[in-house]
Amino acid sequence: MLHLLTIDPTAIDWARAQFALTAIYHWLFVPLTLGLGLIMSIMETKYYRTGDAFWRQTAQFWQRLFGINFAMGVATGIILEFEFGTNWSNYSWFVGDIFGAPLAIEGIVAFFMESTFVAVMYFGWEKVSRGFHLASTWLTWLGATISAWWILVANSWMQYPVGCEFNPDTMRNEMTSFLDVALSPFAIDKFCHTVTSAWVIGGVFVVAVSAWYLLKKREAERVMAVKSLRIGAIVGLIAAVLAAITGDESAYKVAEVQPMKLAAMEALYNGGEDQSLTAVAWVNPFQQPDYQNEAEAPLRIAIPNGLSILATRTLHGYVPGVNDLLKGYTREDGTIEPPAQEKMNRGKLAIVALSNYRELCAQEKKADSQELKDQIASSKLQQLAILQENFKYFGYGYIKDEAELVPFIPINFWAFRIMVGLGTLFVLFFAFILFLDWKKKDISSMKWLLLTSIILVPLAYICSESGWLVAEFGRQPWTIQDMLPVGASVSDIGSSAVATTFWLFLALFTALLAVEINIMLKQIKRGLEK
Numbered sequence: 166m167l168h169l170l171t172i173d174p175t176a177i178d179w180a181r182a183q184f185a186l187t188a189i190y191h192w193l194f195v196p197l198t199l200g201l202g203l204i205m206s207i208m209e210t211k212y213y214r215t216g217d218a219f220w221r222q223t224a225q226f227w228q229r230l231f232g233i234n235f236a237m238g239v240a241t242g243i244i245l246e247f248e249f250g251t252n253w254s255n256y257s258w259f260v261g262d263i264f265g266a267p268l269a270i271e272g273i274v275a276f277f278m279e280s281t282f283v284a285v286m287y288f289g290w291e292k293v294s295r296g297f298h299l300a301s302t303w304l305t306w307l308g309a310t311i312s313a314w315w316i317l318v319a320n321s322w323m324q325y326p327v328g329c330e331f332n333p334d335t336m337r338n339e340m341t342s343f344l345d346v347a348l349s350p351f352a353i354d355k356f357c358h359t360v361t362s363a364w365v366i367g368g369v370f371v372v373a374v375s376a377w378y379l380l381k382k383r384e385a386e387r388v389m390a391v392k393s394l395r396i397g398a399i400v401g402l403i404a405a406v407l408a409a410i411t412g413d414e415s416a417y418k419v420a421e422v423q424p425m426k427l428a429a430m431e432a433l434y435n436g437g438e439d440q441s442l443t444a445v446a447w448v449n450p451f452q453q454p455d456y457q458n459e460a461e462a463p464l465r466i467a468i469p470n471g472l473s474i475l476a477t478r479t480l481h482g483y484v485p486g487v488n489d490l491l492k493g494y495t496r497e498d499g500t501i502e503p504p505a506q507e508k509m510n511r512g513k514l515a516i517v518a519l520s521n522y523r524e525l526c527a528q529e530k531k532a533d534s535q536e537l538k539d540q541i542a543s544s545k546l547q548q549l550a551i552l553q554e555n556f557k558y559f560g561y562g563y564i565k566d567e568a569e570l571v572p573f574i575p576i577n578f579w580a581f582r583i584m585v586g587l588g589t590l591f592v593l594f595f596a597f598i599l600f601l602d603w604k605k606k607d608i609s610s611m612k613w614l615l616l617t618s619i620i621l622v623p624l625a626y627i628c629s630e631s632g633w634l635v636a637e638f639g640r641q642p643w644t645i646q647d648m649l650p651v652g653a654s655v656s657d658i659g660s661s662a663v664a665t666t667f668w669l670f671l672a673l674f675t676a677l678l679a680v681e682i683n684i685m686l687k688q689i690k691r692g693l694e695k
Contacts, residue, residue: 179663180252180655183670185637187245189630190674194238194681196629199313199360200367201231202306204400206299208393213299222693223389225290227371228302229688232287235309237681241674252663256644256654263329263340264319267347271315279308313363314356321352323645324636325422331556333522333549338648354418355636358411361404362629365591368401369618369625372598374689376618379609386692391609395602402595408588413475419639420476420484423646425570426639428487429577431472432462436486436494442471445582450575456487462578487574491567505567511555512562518551519559560648569650572641580634587628594621 205227212220246268249257257264285293285301293301322328328345329338340346375394378386420427427433432448433440434456446462448454454462473482483497493504503511522545529541564570594617601608608614640646644654 174652175660176658176663177652177655179660179667181651183252183663183667184245184248186667186670186674187241187248188633188637190678191238191241191245192630192633193626193678194234194241195313196363196366196626197234197370198231198238198309199306199363200365200400200404201227201234201370202309202367203364204367204371204396205231206303206306207396207400209299209302213295219388221290223393224302226389226693227393228286230374230685232283233681233684233688235283237677240677244670252656252658253644253654254656256649258337259649259654260326260329260338260645262337263322263326263346266340266343267315267318267322271312271319275308275312275315279305279312282308310360313360317356317359318347318349318352320636321349321355322346323643324355324640325349325351325418326645326648331559333519333552334526336519336523351418351422354411354415358408358415359632361407361411362588362632364404365401365408365588366625366629368397368399368404368595369591369621371397372401372595373619373622376615377689378692380612380615380619382609383692387609389693394598394608398595398598398602401591402599405588405592405595409592412585412588416475417478423640424485425487425490425572426577426635427476428485428490429572429574429639430581430635432574432578433472433484433486434459434461434488436484436489438473438481438483439470440472440476440482440484441467441469442475443467446578448575448578450579452575453571454574456571456574487571491570505561505564505570508558508561509564509567512558512560512564514562515552515555515559516562518548518555522548522552558647560643560645560650560653563650563653564642569642572639576638577635580631580638584628584631584635587624587631591621591625591628594618 205224208220208227209224211217212224249264282301282304285298286305289298289301326338327349328340328342330341331337332339346352372394375390375397378390379394383390416427419430428436431443432446432454433443434454443462444466446465446467448462470480472484473480476482476484477497485494485502490502491505493502493507495501525541525545525548529538529545532538532541598608598614598618601611601614642650642652644651
Protein backbone atom coordinates (compact mmCIF):
# COMPACT_ATOMS: atom_id res chain seq x y z
CA MET A 166 0.00 0.00 0.00
CA LEU A 167 3.02 2.32 0.04
CA HIS A 168 2.46 3.17 -3.62
CA LEU A 169 -0.77 4.97 -2.70
CA LEU A 170 1.31 7.92 -1.50
CA THR A 171 2.33 8.68 -5.09
CA ILE A 172 -1.20 9.26 -6.43
CA ASP A 173 -1.62 12.59 -8.20
CA PRO A 174 -3.08 15.10 -5.67
CA THR A 175 -5.10 16.68 -8.49
CA ALA A 176 -6.82 13.34 -9.10
CA ILE A 177 -7.72 13.20 -5.41
CA ASP A 178 -9.31 16.66 -5.57
CA TRP A 179 -11.31 15.83 -8.70
CA ALA A 180 -12.46 12.49 -7.26
CA ARG A 181 -13.67 14.25 -4.12
CA ALA A 182 -15.38 16.97 -6.16
CA GLN A 183 -17.17 14.46 -8.38
CA PHE A 184 -18.40 12.37 -5.46
CA ALA A 185 -19.53 15.50 -3.58
CA LEU A 186 -21.37 16.72 -6.66
CA THR A 187 -23.21 13.42 -7.08
CA ALA A 188 -24.03 13.13 -3.38
CA ILE A 189 -25.36 16.70 -3.15
CA TYR A 190 -27.64 16.26 -6.16
CA HIS A 191 -28.78 12.83 -4.96
CA TRP A 192 -29.70 14.26 -1.58
CA LEU A 193 -31.96 16.84 -3.23
CA PHE A 194 -34.31 13.96 -4.13
CA VAL A 195 -33.98 11.50 -1.22
CA PRO A 196 -35.39 13.55 1.69
CA LEU A 197 -38.48 14.55 -0.26
CA THR A 198 -39.04 10.87 -1.11
CA LEU A 199 -38.92 9.94 2.58
CA GLY A 200 -40.98 12.90 3.79
CA LEU A 201 -43.60 12.94 1.06
CA GLY A 202 -43.89 9.15 1.26
CA LEU A 203 -44.93 9.37 4.90
CA ILE A 204 -47.48 12.13 4.30
CA MET A 205 -49.11 10.48 1.26
CA SER A 206 -49.41 7.25 3.28
CA ILE A 207 -51.19 9.12 6.08
CA MET A 208 -53.60 10.63 3.55
CA GLU A 209 -54.42 7.27 2.00
CA THR A 210 -54.96 5.87 5.49
CA LYS A 211 -57.62 8.53 5.99
CA TYR A 212 -59.23 7.41 2.72
CA TYR A 213 -59.16 3.78 3.88
CA ARG A 214 -60.78 4.66 7.22
CA THR A 215 -63.41 7.08 5.91
CA GLY A 216 -64.08 5.85 2.38
CA ASP A 217 -64.27 9.53 1.39
CA ALA A 218 -63.33 9.97 -2.31
CA PHE A 219 -61.77 13.35 -1.40
CA TRP A 220 -58.94 11.63 0.47
CA ARG A 221 -58.39 9.24 -2.43
CA GLN A 222 -57.98 12.18 -4.81
CA THR A 223 -55.69 13.93 -2.33
CA ALA A 224 -53.52 10.83 -1.84
CA GLN A 225 -53.28 10.32 -5.62
CA PHE A 226 -52.17 13.92 -6.11
CA TRP A 227 -49.31 13.69 -3.62
CA GLN A 228 -48.38 10.24 -4.96
CA ARG A 229 -47.87 11.72 -8.43
CA LEU A 230 -45.37 14.23 -7.03
CA PHE A 231 -43.73 11.45 -5.01
CA GLY A 232 -43.27 9.33 -8.14
CA ILE A 233 -41.55 12.09 -10.11
CA ASN A 234 -39.11 12.71 -7.29
CA PHE A 235 -38.59 8.99 -6.64
CA ALA A 236 -37.48 8.34 -10.24
CA MET A 237 -34.89 11.11 -10.13
CA GLY A 238 -33.49 9.85 -6.83
CA VAL A 239 -32.98 6.36 -8.25
CA ALA A 240 -31.09 7.73 -11.27
CA THR A 241 -28.56 9.71 -9.21
CA GLY A 242 -28.24 7.02 -6.52
CA ILE A 243 -27.12 4.35 -8.98
CA ILE A 244 -24.35 6.61 -10.31
CA LEU A 245 -23.23 7.36 -6.76
CA GLU A 246 -22.69 3.67 -5.95
CA PHE A 247 -20.75 3.04 -9.17
CA GLU A 248 -18.30 5.79 -8.23
CA PHE A 249 -17.00 3.66 -5.37
CA GLY A 250 -15.55 1.31 -7.97
CA THR A 251 -14.40 3.87 -10.51
CA ASN A 252 -12.93 6.64 -8.33
CA TRP A 253 -12.39 4.92 -4.97
CA SER A 254 -11.14 1.47 -5.90
CA ASN A 255 -8.42 1.41 -3.19
CA TYR A 256 -11.07 2.15 -0.58
CA SER A 257 -13.37 -0.50 -2.08
CA TRP A 258 -10.59 -3.08 -2.02
CA PHE A 259 -9.55 -2.25 1.53
CA VAL A 260 -13.02 -2.42 3.13
CA GLY A 261 -15.29 -3.85 0.44
CA ASP A 262 -16.10 -6.91 2.56
CA ILE A 263 -17.67 -4.62 5.17
CA PHE A 264 -18.90 -1.58 3.27
CA GLY A 265 -20.36 -3.66 0.45
CA ALA A 266 -22.61 -5.75 2.71
CA PRO A 267 -25.13 -3.04 3.72
CA LEU A 268 -25.17 -1.65 0.17
CA ALA A 269 -25.89 -5.12 -1.20
CA ILE A 270 -28.73 -5.61 1.28
CA GLU A 271 -30.08 -2.19 0.37
CA GLY A 272 -30.18 -3.13 -3.30
CA ILE A 273 -31.47 -6.68 -2.93
CA VAL A 274 -34.06 -6.11 -0.19
CA ALA A 275 -35.04 -2.47 0.22
CA PHE A 276 -34.77 -1.25 -3.38
CA PHE A 277 -36.63 -4.24 -4.81
CA MET A 278 -39.24 -3.88 -2.08
CA GLU A 279 -40.02 -0.26 -2.85
CA SER A 280 -39.79 -0.83 -6.61
CA THR A 281 -42.30 -3.67 -6.40
CA PHE A 282 -44.89 -1.94 -4.27
CA VAL A 283 -44.59 1.43 -6.01
CA ALA A 284 -46.03 -0.26 -9.11
CA VAL A 285 -49.02 -1.54 -7.12
CA MET A 286 -49.44 1.91 -5.60
CA TYR A 287 -49.67 3.63 -8.99
CA PHE A 288 -51.47 1.06 -11.11
CA GLY A 289 -53.43 -0.95 -8.57
CA TRP A 290 -56.18 1.45 -7.54
CA GLU A 291 -58.83 -0.47 -9.49
CA LYS A 292 -57.10 -3.86 -9.40
CA VAL A 293 -56.55 -4.61 -5.72
CA SER A 294 -58.55 -4.11 -2.56
CA ARG A 295 -58.36 -0.86 -0.60
CA GLY A 296 -56.52 -2.63 2.21
CA PHE A 297 -53.90 -4.15 -0.08
CA HIS A 298 -53.41 -0.84 -1.86
CA LEU A 299 -52.95 0.95 1.45
CA ALA A 300 -50.40 -1.67 2.50
CA SER A 301 -48.55 -1.17 -0.81
CA THR A 302 -48.35 2.57 -0.22
CA TRP A 303 -46.98 2.15 3.29
CA LEU A 304 -44.57 -0.57 2.09
CA THR A 305 -43.29 1.74 -0.66
CA TRP A 306 -42.45 4.33 1.98
CA LEU A 307 -41.08 1.66 4.31
CA GLY A 308 -38.87 0.29 1.53
CA ALA A 309 -37.45 3.76 0.90
CA THR A 310 -36.83 4.16 4.63
CA ILE A 311 -35.13 0.75 4.90
CA SER A 312 -33.01 1.72 1.90
CA ALA A 313 -31.94 4.83 3.77
CA TRP A 314 -31.16 2.70 6.82
CA TRP A 315 -28.64 0.49 5.03
CA ILE A 316 -26.99 3.38 3.22
CA LEU A 317 -26.64 5.25 6.50
CA VAL A 318 -25.24 2.11 8.16
CA ALA A 319 -22.53 2.09 5.49
CA ASN A 320 -21.83 5.80 5.95
CA SER A 321 -21.83 5.51 9.74
CA TRP A 322 -19.29 2.70 9.59
CA MET A 323 -16.96 5.08 7.77
CA GLN A 324 -17.43 7.55 10.61
CA TYR A 325 -17.11 4.93 13.35
CA PRO A 326 -15.55 1.66 12.09
CA VAL A 327 -16.59 -1.28 14.28
CA GLY A 328 -17.09 -5.03 13.88
CA CYS A 329 -14.03 -5.57 11.70
CA GLU A 330 -10.46 -6.84 11.77
CA PHE A 331 -7.56 -6.30 9.39
CA ASN A 332 -6.19 -9.38 7.64
CA PRO A 333 -2.56 -8.80 6.60
CA ASP A 334 -2.64 -11.81 4.27
CA THR A 335 -5.48 -10.46 2.14
CA MET A 336 -4.67 -6.78 2.77
CA ARG A 337 -8.34 -6.20 3.58
CA ASN A 338 -10.48 -5.31 6.55
CA GLU A 339 -12.88 -8.18 7.15
CA MET A 340 -16.16 -8.14 9.03
CA THR A 341 -16.14 -9.92 12.39
CA SER A 342 -19.63 -8.97 13.56
CA PHE A 343 -22.45 -8.02 11.22
CA LEU A 344 -24.60 -6.94 14.17
CA ASP A 345 -21.92 -4.53 15.40
CA VAL A 346 -21.88 -2.91 11.96
CA ALA A 347 -25.65 -2.92 11.42
CA LEU A 348 -26.62 -1.84 14.94
CA SER A 349 -23.81 0.57 15.69
CA PRO A 350 -25.05 3.30 18.06
CA PHE A 351 -23.56 5.83 15.66
CA ALA A 352 -25.64 4.36 12.82
CA ILE A 353 -28.83 4.40 14.87
CA ASP A 354 -28.35 8.05 15.83
CA LYS A 355 -27.50 9.07 12.26
CA PHE A 356 -30.49 7.20 10.84
CA CYS A 357 -32.96 8.72 13.29
CA HIS A 358 -31.62 12.24 12.78
CA THR A 359 -31.42 11.97 8.99
CA VAL A 360 -34.87 10.45 8.50
CA THR A 361 -36.64 12.87 10.84
CA SER A 362 -34.96 15.78 9.04
CA ALA A 363 -36.27 14.33 5.76
CA TRP A 364 -39.79 14.35 7.21
CA VAL A 365 -39.30 18.05 7.90
CA ILE A 366 -38.63 18.64 4.20
CA GLY A 367 -41.76 16.66 3.33
CA GLY A 368 -43.78 18.80 5.72
CA VAL A 369 -42.34 22.05 4.35
CA PHE A 370 -43.01 20.93 0.76
CA VAL A 371 -46.66 19.97 1.42
CA VAL A 372 -47.31 23.21 3.31
CA ALA A 373 -45.70 25.24 0.51
CA VAL A 374 -47.73 23.61 -2.28
CA SER A 375 -50.90 24.04 -0.23
CA ALA A 376 -50.00 27.69 0.39
CA TRP A 377 -49.58 28.22 -3.36
CA TYR A 378 -53.12 26.95 -4.01
CA LEU A 379 -54.47 29.28 -1.34
CA LEU A 380 -52.56 32.21 -2.83
CA LYS A 381 -53.95 31.42 -6.28
CA LYS A 382 -57.45 31.02 -4.83
CA ARG A 383 -57.91 27.73 -6.64
CA GLU A 384 -61.37 26.72 -5.40
CA ALA A 385 -61.07 23.16 -6.74
CA GLU A 386 -58.01 22.59 -4.54
CA ARG A 387 -58.96 24.85 -1.64
CA VAL A 388 -60.24 22.13 0.69
CA MET A 389 -57.37 19.85 -0.24
CA ALA A 390 -54.92 22.69 0.42
CA VAL A 391 -56.34 23.48 3.85
CA LYS A 392 -56.37 19.85 5.00
CA SER A 393 -53.01 19.03 3.43
CA LEU A 394 -51.48 22.10 5.04
CA ARG A 395 -52.69 20.90 8.43
CA ILE A 396 -51.27 17.40 7.98
CA GLY A 397 -47.99 18.77 6.59
CA ALA A 398 -47.62 21.10 9.57
CA ILE A 399 -48.36 18.34 12.09
CA VAL A 400 -45.83 15.98 10.50
CA GLY A 401 -43.34 18.86 10.15
CA LEU A 402 -43.59 19.95 13.78
CA ILE A 403 -43.25 16.43 15.18
CA ALA A 404 -40.36 15.75 12.81
CA ALA A 405 -38.57 19.03 13.62
CA VAL A 406 -38.76 18.34 17.36
CA LEU A 407 -37.54 14.77 16.85
CA ALA A 408 -34.73 16.03 14.61
CA ALA A 409 -33.60 18.37 17.39
CA ILE A 410 -33.64 15.54 19.96
CA THR A 411 -31.82 13.06 17.70
CA GLY A 412 -29.40 15.79 16.64
CA ASP A 413 -28.44 16.36 20.26
CA GLU A 414 -27.81 12.63 20.70
CA SER A 415 -25.82 12.52 17.46
CA ALA A 416 -23.64 15.42 18.64
CA TYR A 417 -22.96 13.53 21.87
CA LYS A 418 -21.79 10.51 19.88
CA VAL A 419 -19.62 12.74 17.67
CA ALA A 420 -17.95 14.12 20.80
CA GLU A 421 -17.16 10.57 21.86
CA VAL A 422 -15.75 9.13 18.61
CA GLN A 423 -14.94 12.19 16.43
CA PRO A 424 -13.72 14.90 18.83
CA MET A 425 -11.90 16.79 16.07
CA LYS A 426 -15.18 17.19 14.18
CA LEU A 427 -16.81 18.65 17.29
CA ALA A 428 -13.88 21.00 17.84
CA ALA A 429 -14.22 22.22 14.23
CA MET A 430 -18.01 22.64 14.59
CA GLU A 431 -17.44 24.85 17.63
CA ALA A 432 -14.23 26.58 16.48
CA LEU A 433 -12.86 25.35 19.80
CA TYR A 434 -9.09 25.80 19.66
CA ASN A 435 -8.16 25.16 23.29
CA GLY A 436 -10.45 22.93 25.30
CA GLY A 437 -10.93 22.29 28.97
CA GLU A 438 -13.63 21.92 31.59
CA ASP A 439 -16.78 24.06 31.87
CA GLN A 440 -16.86 24.69 28.13
CA SER A 441 -19.43 27.11 26.75
CA LEU A 442 -21.53 26.39 23.67
CA THR A 443 -20.92 29.00 20.98
CA ALA A 444 -24.09 30.67 19.73
CA VAL A 445 -22.28 32.91 17.26
CA ALA A 446 -18.74 34.14 16.64
CA TRP A 447 -16.76 35.68 13.84
CA VAL A 448 -15.06 32.88 11.94
CA ASN A 449 -13.82 33.98 8.52
CA PRO A 450 -15.81 31.72 6.12
CA PHE A 451 -13.01 31.67 3.53
CA GLN A 452 -9.89 31.11 5.61
CA GLN A 453 -8.68 28.49 8.07
CA PRO A 454 -8.19 30.30 11.40
CA ASP A 455 -4.83 30.49 13.15
CA TYR A 456 -5.98 28.02 15.79
CA GLN A 457 -2.46 27.58 17.21
CA ASN A 458 -2.23 31.22 18.27
CA GLU A 459 -5.85 32.24 18.82
CA ALA A 460 -7.45 31.60 22.20
CA GLU A 461 -10.93 31.56 20.66
CA ALA A 462 -12.86 33.00 17.75
CA PRO A 463 -13.44 36.78 18.10
CA LEU A 464 -16.84 38.35 18.90
CA ARG A 465 -17.96 35.11 20.52
CA ILE A 466 -21.32 34.86 22.27
CA ALA A 467 -21.77 31.59 24.12
CA ILE A 468 -24.04 29.65 26.46
CA PRO A 469 -22.15 28.92 29.71
CA ASN A 470 -21.27 25.22 30.18
CA GLY A 471 -23.44 24.35 27.16
CA LEU A 472 -20.76 22.45 25.25
CA SER A 473 -19.73 20.43 28.31
CA ILE A 474 -23.35 19.36 28.75
CA LEU A 475 -23.71 18.56 25.04
CA ALA A 476 -20.47 16.58 24.78
CA THR A 477 -20.22 14.87 28.17
CA ARG A 478 -23.71 15.15 29.71
CA THR A 479 -22.11 16.80 32.75
CA LEU A 480 -21.98 20.46 33.72
CA HIS A 481 -18.19 20.60 34.16
CA GLY A 482 -17.09 17.96 31.60
CA TYR A 483 -13.78 18.24 29.76
CA VAL A 484 -14.00 18.90 26.02
CA PRO A 485 -10.75 18.86 23.97
CA GLY A 486 -10.05 21.58 21.43
CA VAL A 487 -8.09 21.43 18.18
CA ASN A 488 -4.74 22.05 19.86
CA ASP A 489 -5.43 19.49 22.60
CA LEU A 490 -6.14 16.86 19.98
CA LEU A 491 -2.93 17.70 18.12
CA LYS A 492 -0.70 17.89 21.20
CA GLY A 493 -2.30 15.05 23.15
CA TYR A 494 -4.34 15.17 26.32
CA THR A 495 -5.62 13.08 29.21
CA ARG A 496 -9.22 11.90 29.00
CA GLU A 497 -11.59 12.14 31.94
CA ASP A 498 -11.26 8.39 32.52
CA GLY A 499 -7.49 8.80 32.93
CA THR A 500 -6.45 7.36 29.55
CA ILE A 501 -3.89 9.34 27.60
CA GLU A 502 -4.59 10.38 24.03
CA PRO A 503 -1.16 10.58 22.33
CA PRO A 504 -0.15 13.62 20.28
CA ALA A 505 -0.69 13.63 16.53
CA GLN A 506 3.02 13.32 15.76
CA GLU A 507 3.27 10.14 17.81
CA LYS A 508 0.24 8.71 16.00
CA MET A 509 1.84 9.53 12.66
CA ASN A 510 5.10 7.86 13.69
CA ARG A 511 3.32 4.76 14.94
CA GLY A 512 1.25 4.68 11.75
CA LYS A 513 4.42 4.64 9.69
CA LEU A 514 5.72 1.78 11.83
CA ALA A 515 2.53 -0.15 11.06
CA ILE A 516 2.83 0.51 7.31
CA VAL A 517 6.48 -0.57 7.23
CA ALA A 518 5.70 -3.67 9.32
CA LEU A 519 2.91 -4.62 6.89
CA SER A 520 5.22 -4.13 3.91
CA ASN A 521 7.93 -6.23 5.58
CA TYR A 522 5.40 -8.94 6.41
CA ARG A 523 4.24 -9.12 2.80
CA GLU A 524 7.83 -9.39 1.57
CA LEU A 525 8.54 -12.15 4.08
CA CYS A 526 5.44 -14.04 2.87
CA ALA A 527 6.81 -13.91 -0.67
CA GLN A 528 10.23 -15.10 0.52
CA GLU A 529 8.66 -17.94 2.50
CA LYS A 530 7.06 -19.34 -0.64
CA LYS A 531 10.45 -19.43 -2.35
CA ALA A 532 12.42 -20.82 0.64
CA ASP A 533 13.99 -24.18 -0.18
CA SER A 534 14.95 -25.33 3.35
CA GLN A 535 12.99 -25.83 6.55
CA GLU A 536 15.56 -23.86 8.53
CA LEU A 537 15.08 -20.82 6.30
CA LYS A 538 11.32 -21.20 6.50
CA ASP A 539 11.53 -21.25 10.31
CA GLN A 540 13.63 -18.09 10.33
CA ILE A 541 11.19 -16.34 8.01
CA ALA A 542 8.23 -17.49 10.12
CA SER A 543 9.88 -16.01 13.22
CA SER A 544 10.47 -12.71 11.42
CA LYS A 545 6.87 -12.69 10.25
CA LEU A 546 5.66 -13.01 13.82
CA GLN A 547 7.84 -10.06 14.85
CA GLN A 548 6.45 -7.89 12.06
CA LEU A 549 2.90 -8.96 12.88
CA ALA A 550 3.44 -7.98 16.51
CA ILE A 551 4.63 -4.51 15.43
CA LEU A 552 1.67 -4.19 13.05
CA GLN A 553 -0.89 -5.21 15.66
CA GLU A 554 0.62 -2.94 18.29
CA ASN A 555 0.43 0.09 16.02
CA PHE A 556 -2.46 -0.72 13.68
CA LYS A 557 -4.80 1.57 15.62
CA TYR A 558 -2.86 4.44 14.05
CA PHE A 559 -2.31 2.82 10.63
CA GLY A 560 -4.07 5.62 8.75
CA TYR A 561 -1.95 8.28 10.43
CA GLY A 562 1.08 6.86 8.66
CA TYR A 563 -0.14 8.46 5.43
CA ILE A 564 -0.46 11.91 7.00
CA LYS A 565 2.47 14.15 6.11
CA ASP A 566 1.64 17.17 8.26
CA GLU A 567 -0.44 17.28 11.43
CA ALA A 568 -2.28 20.31 10.01
CA GLU A 569 -3.97 17.85 7.62
CA LEU A 570 -5.77 16.37 10.62
CA VAL A 571 -7.72 19.59 11.18
CA PRO A 572 -10.81 19.86 8.94
CA PHE A 573 -11.65 23.20 7.36
CA ILE A 574 -13.12 24.91 10.41
CA PRO A 575 -15.23 27.66 8.69
CA ILE A 576 -17.38 25.20 6.73
CA ASN A 577 -18.07 23.08 9.81
CA PHE A 578 -18.68 26.08 12.06
CA TRP A 579 -21.11 27.91 9.78
CA ALA A 580 -22.86 24.85 8.33
CA PHE A 581 -23.62 23.63 11.85
CA ARG A 582 -25.14 26.98 12.81
CA ILE A 583 -27.15 27.22 9.60
CA MET A 584 -28.54 23.73 10.28
CA VAL A 585 -29.44 24.46 13.91
CA GLY A 586 -30.76 27.94 13.17
CA LEU A 587 -33.03 26.82 10.34
CA GLY A 588 -34.14 23.78 12.33
CA THR A 589 -35.27 26.10 15.13
CA LEU A 590 -37.06 28.28 12.57
CA PHE A 591 -39.02 25.26 11.29
CA VAL A 592 -40.15 24.32 14.80
CA LEU A 593 -41.48 27.85 15.32
CA PHE A 594 -43.02 28.00 11.84
CA PHE A 595 -44.95 24.74 12.11
CA ALA A 596 -46.02 25.53 15.68
CA PHE A 597 -47.32 28.95 14.56
CA ILE A 598 -49.35 27.45 11.71
CA LEU A 599 -50.91 24.86 14.00
CA PHE A 600 -51.65 27.54 16.60
CA LEU A 601 -53.50 29.57 13.96
CA ASP A 602 -55.35 26.47 12.85
CA TRP A 603 -56.30 25.67 16.44
CA LYS A 604 -57.60 29.23 16.84
CA LYS A 605 -59.69 28.77 13.64
CA LYS A 606 -57.88 31.64 11.92
CA ASP A 607 -58.27 32.03 8.16
CA ILE A 608 -54.73 31.27 7.00
CA SER A 609 -55.71 31.73 3.36
CA SER A 610 -56.07 35.49 3.97
CA MET A 611 -52.56 35.83 5.39
CA LYS A 612 -50.58 36.44 2.21
CA TRP A 613 -47.31 37.04 4.08
CA LEU A 614 -47.56 33.64 5.78
CA LEU A 615 -48.35 31.84 2.52
CA LEU A 616 -45.39 33.50 0.78
CA THR A 617 -43.16 32.58 3.73
CA SER A 618 -44.28 28.96 3.40
CA ILE A 619 -43.06 28.87 -0.20
CA ILE A 620 -39.77 30.63 0.59
CA LEU A 621 -39.00 28.02 3.25
CA VAL A 622 -38.71 25.21 0.67
CA PRO A 623 -35.17 26.11 -0.49
CA LEU A 624 -34.23 26.91 3.12
CA ALA A 625 -35.26 23.38 4.13
CA TYR A 626 -32.88 21.95 1.56
CA ILE A 627 -30.09 24.30 2.66
CA CYS A 628 -30.64 23.08 6.22
CA SER A 629 -30.46 19.44 5.16
CA GLU A 630 -27.39 19.87 2.95
CA SER A 631 -25.67 21.83 5.75
CA GLY A 632 -26.05 18.82 8.01
CA TRP A 633 -24.29 16.65 5.47
CA LEU A 634 -21.52 19.22 5.05
CA VAL A 635 -20.82 18.97 8.78
CA ALA A 636 -20.93 15.16 8.68
CA GLU A 637 -18.55 14.79 5.74
CA PHE A 638 -16.24 17.81 5.96
CA GLY A 639 -15.93 17.28 9.70
CA ARG A 640 -14.26 13.89 9.36
CA GLN A 641 -11.63 15.02 6.88
CA PRO A 642 -8.96 13.97 6.09
CA TRP A 643 -10.47 10.53 6.69
CA THR A 644 -12.42 8.31 4.35
CA ILE A 645 -12.64 5.89 7.28
CA GLN A 646 -12.17 7.62 10.61
CA ASP A 647 -8.59 7.16 11.91
CA MET A 648 -8.08 4.19 9.56
CA LEU A 649 -7.78 5.34 5.95
CA PRO A 650 -7.27 8.91 4.72
CA VAL A 651 -8.80 10.22 1.51
CA GLY A 652 -5.43 10.37 -0.24
CA ALA A 653 -4.97 6.62 0.20
CA SER A 654 -8.49 5.74 -0.95
CA VAL A 655 -8.73 6.95 -4.52
CA SER A 656 -8.17 5.04 -7.72
CA ASP A 657 -4.82 5.52 -9.43
CA ILE A 658 -6.28 7.17 -12.52
CA GLY A 659 -5.54 10.36 -14.40
CA SER A 660 -7.10 13.56 -13.13
CA SER A 661 -8.25 14.51 -16.64
CA ALA A 662 -10.57 11.51 -16.84
CA VAL A 663 -12.26 12.38 -13.54
CA ALA A 664 -12.42 16.08 -14.42
CA THR A 665 -14.14 15.29 -17.73
CA THR A 666 -16.79 13.14 -16.08
CA PHE A 667 -17.23 15.78 -13.37
CA TRP A 668 -18.38 18.33 -15.94
CA LEU A 669 -20.51 15.74 -17.73
CA PHE A 670 -22.22 14.81 -14.48
CA LEU A 671 -22.70 18.46 -13.58
CA ALA A 672 -24.50 19.05 -16.88
CA LEU A 673 -26.50 15.81 -16.57
CA PHE A 674 -27.60 16.33 -12.96
CA THR A 675 -28.47 19.97 -13.55
CA ALA A 676 -30.60 18.92 -16.51
CA LEU A 677 -32.29 16.22 -14.41
CA LEU A 678 -33.00 18.73 -11.65
CA ALA A 679 -34.44 21.22 -14.15
CA VAL A 680 -36.60 18.50 -15.69
CA GLU A 681 -37.88 17.40 -12.28
CA ILE A 682 -38.74 20.94 -11.20
CA ASN A 683 -40.49 21.55 -14.52
CA ILE A 684 -42.57 18.36 -14.29
CA MET A 685 -43.34 19.00 -10.63
CA LEU A 686 -44.58 22.53 -11.35
CA LYS A 687 -46.76 21.29 -14.20
CA GLN A 688 -48.32 18.64 -11.96
CA ILE A 689 -48.91 21.18 -9.21
CA LYS A 690 -50.59 23.54 -11.67
CA ARG A 691 -52.83 20.70 -12.82
CA GLY A 692 -53.86 20.04 -9.25
CA LEU A 693 -56.42 17.34 -8.55
CA GLU A 694 -57.13 16.92 -12.26
CA LYS A 695 -55.52 13.71 -13.57
